[in-house]
Amino acid sequence: xxxxxxxxxxxxxxxxxxxxxxxxxxxxxxxxxxxxxxxxxxxxxxxxxxxxxxxxxxxxxxxxxxxxxxxxxxxxxxxxxxxxxxxxxxxxxxxxxxxxxxxxxxxxxx
Numbered sequence: 001x002x003x004x005x006x007x008x009x010x011x012x013x014x015x016x017x018x019x020x021x022x023x024x025x026x027x028x029x030x031x032x033x034x035x036x037x038x039x040x041x042x043x044x045x046x047x048x049x050x051x052x053x054x055x056x057x058x059x060x061x062x063x064x065x066x067x068x069x070x071x072x073x074x075x076x077x078x079x080x081x082x083x084x085x086x087x088x089x090x091x092x093x094x095x096x097x098x099x100x101x102x103x104x105x106x107x108x109x110x
Contacts, residue, residue: 004045007047007084008030010093011040014097020034021034026041027070027071029043029048035104037050037107039100039101040100046082046083048081049099051099051103059080060080065081065086066080067080082096
């Protein structure tokens with residue numbers, strides 16, 4: 001599956017440039033890695049956000065959010081997809097990316 005280039009550009013504009021920020025194409029998605037861990041990404045027209053196990057249920061309770069589903073139907077707990085309507089505004093995009101950054105900041109760098 002291809003990813004939305006316009007959404008990827010918006011994510012790039014929001015993420016601050018740091019020495020440990022990397023982009024990586026994986027499984028048809030564009031992932032943004034911080035300290036070697038995926039923070040967020042773009043798959044299709046959705047924003048993929050790593051919210052962690054503890055933030056997963058709360059994230060799913062929000063509008064335009066669904067579980068991330070891998071091929072084969074596996075739904076890894078801790079990752080969600082935010083549909084286009086959930087990141088229409090810059091503030092919405094910033095808030096979702098901040099959630100991913102907050103979770104990744106709790107992990108040791110790889």
